[in-house]
Amino acid sequence: MKDMTEGYTTPDGRQIGGVMMEMKNITLRFGGVVAIKDISFDIREGEIRAIIGPNGAGKSSMLNVISGFYHPQEGEVWFHGKKRPTMRPYQVARQGIARTFQNIALFEGMSVLDNIMTGRLNYMKSTILDQALWWGKAEREETENRAKVEEIIDFLEIQSIRKTPVGRLPYGLKKRVELGRALAAQPKLLLLDEPMAGMNVEEKEDMSRFILDVNDEFGMTIALIEHDMGVVMDLSDRVVVMDYGKKIGDGTPDEVRSNQAVIDAYLGVSHD
């Protein structure tokens, strides 16, 4: 596990690379409440990494630490072999980390196209003046970015709602648009906070397929939090299991499934 250079091969034959991100002994406290307690794990190049655990286990907090929204009191975050200093979320985003949110955070009044376009913000360098005059660089940039956004729209099969205001869309499609916005940033690491929450079986199947395709087509590394055990076990290469802020398991879905501590946390254990 600690090998920084060599990867491994998944059962379906995908080659997983070296460590991309490493969390070292992270502890996060809110006043007296310890949300995350001394957790370490790594995320490797090209893999789908899941963080699971019961309600209140600290999964979302962990994702927020990765995305730079929370700053842990103890521990270090290593990204691409370098220790990451304390950063603001936008700085983290510029490093190539994009995310979606558990409660959809889109601009309801804007069209699907414009929402996904906001994901390209980091690639737009023209000034307000350029934009206002719509000349030279601004126009070129818009065209380039629009082309990229159209590829994503095609990829996610949402051509028919391209110009629909997001507020009018059903929940499952909003989730897809949010994924689109995160993809638009062309991140190296994609963080998904409960991508399947509140979806029906069909929507879950669609979303699973998109997640696998994102990983396969773009070679994107994905870290996701999910409640639905079935989905997690099918999708991910390796799983971290959290309970009450502590890590109680880490490994392939099969290893995790047979881990006694995990079974106890999920199914409950009799105290006699």
Place this chain on the structure above:
Amino acid sequence: MNASDTPTGGPVSIPALLRRNARKWGARAAYREKAYGIWQTWTWTRTLVEVEGLAMGLMALDLQPGDHVAVVGRNRPELYMSMVSVQMAGGVPVPLYQDAVAEEMAYVLEHCGARYVIVGDQEQVDKVLEVQDRAPAIEHILYLDPRGLRKYDHSRLHALEDIMAEGRVAHERFEAEMKRREAALDYDSTCVMLYTSGTTGKPKGVVLSNRNIIETSKASSTFDKLSEQEEVLAYLPMAWVGDFIFSIGQAYWAGFCVNCPESADTTMVDLREIGPTYYFAPPRVFETQLTNVMIRMEDAGRFKKHLFDRFMGVAKRVGPQILDGKPVSSTDRFMYWLGNLLVLGPLKNTLGFTKVRVGYTAGEAIGPEIFDFYRAMGINLKQLYGQTEASVFITQQPDNEVRPDTVGVASPGVEIKIEENGEVFYRSPGVFQEYYKNPESTASTKDDEGWVATGDAGFIEPDTGHLRIIDRAKDVGKMSSGALFAPKYVENKLKFFPNILEAVVFGGGRDRCTAFLNIDLTAVGNWAERNNIAYSSYQELAGHPEVLQTMREHVEEVNASVAQDEMLSGCQIHRFVVLHKELDADDGELTRTRKVRRRIIEDKFADIITALYDGSDSVYTETEVTYEDGRKGAISATLSLVDADVAAVAQANKVAAE
């Protein structure tokens, strides 16, 4: 016009037409497809280059003259072009229905013995791989969209563009042989093989020659004065003969541009952007559009609704006359002009019909209100009657002679005769060669003089010469009283109500008629919403007492109208049931072109039919359903059976009067 346009010495194959078009209209658009939000264009020149490339690529994969190549996918320029490539390399394209489940696909792939399958995407690749042990002739699969296919075994799976590139690289080896094979194509060589959707039994492979396709395209293009200026939207299944004639036959003959939508969901938006001049749609599409318009008008403000009603009224009264060039008072003319400015024009624009010069509908009977609505808006909508075996055209309506209840006069070059039992026969240059590997069926359908049985019963109106179709000849039967039983006639009347999506009438050999109904979820759902009727599922809505009451009113209205017709008054519906599930092609209840498969429905729902005749008030039933991915499930329901009032029969009135 140059010499190549004359029938003698003119192009005798689709590849030859392609070469003529590339010469004549090289820089004009042959295909357009919306991709990444922008319409991409293939000119005739580029089309020729790509078609040649793929033809040589296929030859590099050892395609031999006469080989069948199956083509499956949604309407995309590359797939249309690949059919022409197959012809250029001497093979025969066999387009298949893309929404066919693996089971159905296995049968046709096995039957036609295709060595190659050209598919649109991963979904189709999966289906072909699933059935390949049942269709052992398949050697190579070529795909268009690489998405999701990276990890597949590529020893027999190829990207279409790779094969095209290989073909171009290898042109020195294959070009001469390709030209030789192309030159060997004549008027009698096979152009395409199309499978009939199979209302009864297994699908049959209809072999159509270059003569069939080109002569038909030529005659029909002349009939409607189609030129290279037309724009069409290709969105109907490529396996359907109509699409082959419109998007390949006529498009190559007249040289017009075929536009392919971005995805199935964007068709209506793309339609509006393209603004086709020549448009074909089955009645169902027109029906759905009208239902949507009406639903939205119900939700519109009072002023808008008033304007709409006012001007639609005028349009319904005078629109069709203006369209047919009949005299109309100048006040009406002015009001129609105003209505066109304020309501009809914008509505046509929203629907994408602004530029439609010729519109056709066929396949099923179209409701008179629906037909009149579009004609009132000034859309030259006409009906045609056709079959795969006829290369589509048997009869069609000339401009200015359009009526909802006939299917028009014989198309140019077509002869029609009616047998004593009422069955319609035709003979034309478009008549198919044979059913592939099925000489018995060929012999029973086509006689030695070339007359083909349509299987439809109809008659020619003495004063106008228009053909009227009553029903499928074999479905027309007798009731136990000896009265004529024509289920489709009644079903069509029922289906003209926006609330009713599908109807199946029973009664052959029995003493009275009964019916199955399917509600139209869009229309009835909207009605429920407006009337605060809560429902959680299709099944619950279909069984709602108020819905049943509405359906009963519709049935009684139909009964009253059927009673007017002396011959068919026995077909009034005494009892009916609203089904708990939509009849579906995936469950085998409809064909892929959405025609009712009577025998299968009779078997499957035998318990409900028994209940309809034994007088019980409700029936418990369990039905197997197939989901889109092929899995099976079962739904159960207790259905209530409803009695409907029957109108007094016209005949009885006559007796009383005497």
